Amino acid sequence: MSELVAFPTAGTATSVGVVLLLVGAVTKSALVPFHFWLPGAMVAPTPISAYLHAAAMVKAGVYLVARFAPAYADLPAWQVTVLVLGSATMLLGAFRATRQNDLKLLLAYGTVSQLGFLVILLGYGSTGATLAGLTLLVAHALFKSSLFLAVGTIDHATGTRDIPV
Structure with a gap:
């Protein structure tokens, strides 16, 4: 990977x-x-959900985008794919999150939205966007795992994850 990034081809x-x-x-x-x-994947137990959303499971694709962006962010195919899919994911995830009554599903769609935002930031290829993306990546991992564990505590205490309408 280092050689591909250091000596990109066209x-x-x-x-x-x-x-x-x-x-x-x-x-x-x-x-x-x-x-x-x-x-x-929200049928999994809450600690598994926290791992899926906060740690390496969903961030592997974001990592690939971050690693290859310095070399290929100027390619039109890269720019269109990252911008269109990242933006669509960010907006769709945010919209779907506002329509959920289940706390875990609300957090799951929030994660989908954040992943789209991360791909846009890290795929842009500039130093500033990369630093912002890495900061968001760490912040997301820290807060999302805590939120999922809090939902697990709420579910255990009340017997439900539903938000009263």
Whole structure:
């Protein structure tokens, strides 16, 4: 990976390879159109949900975007994919989060939205956006795991995760 980033190539094969890399990142990090699997994983026990949303499970695709952005952020295929899918995921996740009555699903769609935002920031390729993205990445891991564990405590104490309407 270090050599690819240090000595990026150009051409059609590179563009195809970058798009395929982004497809892998998009599926792993639950971006549109593959966003459905992350909220679907909420049947797992709460500590597992905290791990899925805060740690390495969904951040692996974001990591790939962050690693390859310095080399390929100037490619039109990269820019369009990152901007369109990241923005769509951020907006869809935020909208769907506001429509949830289950606390875990609300947090799950919030994570989907944050993943879209992270991909936009880290995929932009500038130093400032990368620093902002890394800060958000750490902050998200810290607060999201705590929120999921709090929901687990609420569920255990009350027997439900539903928000009264």
